[in-house]
Ligand SMILES: Nc1ncnc2c1ncn2[C@@H]1O[C@H](COP(=O)(O)OP(=O)(O)O)[C@@H](O)[C@H]1O
């Protein structure tokens with residue numbers, strides 16, 4: 001018989017069960033944003049890379065809705081059409097120029113669809129419109145790319161090693177009156193060869209860390225930036241290889257000419273110098289890319305372990321407050337270099353400047369005393385500019401510092417991690433005689449202990 | 457020849473059993489829609505099958521949650537995906553572990569009870585006494601139990617799911633100190649309506665099978681007290697087998713309506 | 720009317736008629752099919768061959784609903800009492816009232832109490848059947864059978880396991896029911912109570928009714944079996 005106590009018990013049971021079920025439905029609905037007002041748009045992809053209906057959509061990282069449907073293409077040339085339901089709250093961010101990308105949440109996570117915030121000028125994407133989709137790349141593609149790069153660089157370096165050695169050897173064995181040229185050539189070629197070797201090592205390390213998943217595999221995220229960098233490295237490696245080969249060719253030619261003693265030695269020498277410059281620039285570009293790759297968070301843990309310093313994160317304000325000297329371990333030494341000596345207007349760029357040959361020599365001599373310390377110190381190239389508005393000052397000071405830095409990295413084979421640019425605009429606080437400074441300053445932050453016992 | 461005969465005979469008798477059971481179940485469904493609805497009896501059984509099963513279901517669910525959590529942790533930690541433990545556990549619980557375990561537990565607790573109770577009523581002529589009192593014994597005893605069991609089963613399953621999530625949380629928070637709010641939120645990360653609703657509703661079928669089989673075996677009890685014990689045991693065995701077999705079919709059906717795209 | 724279970728022929732073409740408002744007593748040795756005969760009358764068992772008429776209606780031909788209507792006017796005391804052991808004794812007696820009357824619950828409880836008092840069990844109202852002795856169960860079951868004051872009362876061995884005093888009280892109760900117009904069919908081994916209640920007696924043996932008539936008629940029978948039966952004072 002249904003006594004009141006029993007009825008109450010059954011009531012508790014049924015209500016508790018139904019309440020939990022409703023809670024479950026609500027939690028799922030809440031996650032799927034089933035209860036929010038939504039709008040529908042489409043995105044098109046040639047490859048959907050594991051995206052499936054129900055996958056989460058993120059607009060600039062914010063959870064925004066779910067993929068409702070994936071409509072397969074009718075022809076091979078057509079694309080998959082993906083129907084997206086996005087919460088109305090985030091509609092203002094989804095513009096006609098927003099980009100849709102298929103991304104992965106970690107290596108083991110499911111795919112989700114990311115939509116980038118559009119630009120201010122573009123109107124919000126209308127209901128049922130189609131936004132552009134950026135084709136995804138898979139981690140496998142990246143790995144492939146990296147492997148190919150390594151292979152290519154390895155081959156080039158192997159090829160070069162022999163050639164370079166031959167060339168250097170032959171040159172040093174040649175006539176004495178070409179000693180200036182020999183110095184130039186042998187230094188540059190050696191630098192290049194060793195830079196090449198280091199690049200190979202770094203690239204191999206990266207590839208290994210991807211393969212072995214040294215603690216990073218869980219964090220492995222599909223990352224466009226990473227892909228871009230890997231591609232750039234591959235391109236750079238080719239460029240360097242080409243330049244290096246050219247240097248070697250030129251060196252050989254020079255050698256022959258010198259040996260025959262009737263060639264236009266002077267003309268050849270300047271020609272040769274130009275080639276060397278190109279190679280150096282290419283190398284510094286390459287170094288930049290390597291650096292960017294190292295900063296990529298995927299490899300950050302890996303490179304941090306190897307003791308790299310992240311200078312890039314220091315803002316001018318922090319710099320001015322003395323973050324680099326705060327712990328008292330380092331002392332700073334500045335060498336002031338004026339713009340008139342260093343720079344001349346760039347013939348290729350109306351507003352731009354480029355380093356003059358005299359400027360390069362000035363930089364060479366300025367940095368020389370600090371070279372023994374640079375391994376464990378930090379070099380900051382401070383840029384200064386007095387002309388124009390604050391913006392212009394900033395940009396010019398940045399450009400100046402960057403040009404000097406690139407040159408120094410290329411010339412002295414500096415570790416890009418230990419040399420930074422600091423665009424300080426017109427704010428030249430410690431300049432000689434407190435004159436407003438135009439140009440750059442090389443600020444070497446040197447370990448006090450290293451200074452106390454200078455190396456030989 | 458003897459073996460062939462024996463095998464043939466057992467095939468025949470199991471076919472007979474299935475046929476009789478299907479007829480019994482079909483009759484139960486048809487007669488459920490005719491008055492009188494015996495609400496009082498249904499409530500009484502709901503109390504027995506539902507509220508009284510809660511301690512069993514909640515403790516088992518909790519324990520299963522703890523164990524599953526430890527297993528998923530071991531597996532997912534290898535991929536550095538500890539953050540997915542709540543979601544992985546919840547998906548496993550809601551889709552299959554919860555419904556199936558709840559079904560088997562209920563078939564043990566409730567199925568045995570129904571088989572024994574109706575069996576005893578059969579051998580002590582209580583079923584005849586009901587009939588003599590102008591009561592439809594089939595409806596009064598079997599249909600009310602079938603309905604109560606069909607109502608109780610999904611509710612118990614949901615409770616089991618949640619108890620499992622709480623158990624998983626307990627194991628997780630002991631290791632990583634994760635907060636309940638975050639754990640609960642993450643539990644629903646990969647759950648879809650198509651996970652929760654069909655998996656929960658399929659236990660209505662389990663409930664139907666448990667109560668039908670047990671009632672049928674109870675009704676067909678003979679040979680006194682010994683027969684009662686046998687009805688009870690066979691109820692559990694047959695209900696468990698039928699639950700697992702029907703689960704295969706039900707999962708197939710669910711997949712047909714909600715295709716699972718491999719990730 | 721005939722009935723077999725498996726290969727066992729329990730009833731072999733028996734025929735009898737019971738008059739309204741009379742008491743019919745069915746005698747016979749254990750296992751001769753008395754209980755089976757009684758169950759035929761209420762339709763719990765269907766004959767292999769033959770007919771059962773109650774109030775002129777052929778029981779074996781009725782559908783479930785009509786049979787149920789007929790049963791509402793019948794009370795049945797099972798040999799095994801068959802109390803519902805999931806309910807209290809009081810609820811057992813109230814059960815037919817709850818099912819088949821629209822009386823308020825208070826009224827139903829009062830009537831159930833009264834019926835239990837009739838059989839001397841008013842104090843057992845809230846007990847569970849399992850707490851009762853065999854004889855008490857039998858009396859409670861009789862109270863349930865009489866709860867609706869049925870026009871036809873079928874009782875299977877009402878006095879088995881009862882002391883002689885209680886047994887005669889039960890007999891008195893049945894006689895009262897008969898006087899208030901009910902038709903009563905009693906299966907018993909108790910010859911004194913058969914004599915006390917029965918207007919007509921029948922002896923069942925090996926599937927046949929071997930003797931039928933008033934107590935006096937049977938006393939005069941020269942069938943040795945019947946003679947032995949009528950001479951035994953308390954049934955065996
Ligand atoms: N449901 C049944 N199934 C099989 N045999 C039965 C059934 N009911 C009664 N019998 C058999 O019928 C015979 C008569 O039983 P019963 O009518 O109970 O005897 P009694 O005259 O002692 O009341 C017995 O041999 C009994 O075994």
Ligand SMILES: [Mg+2]
Pocket residue numbers: 750753754755798875
């Ligand atoms: Mg009997």
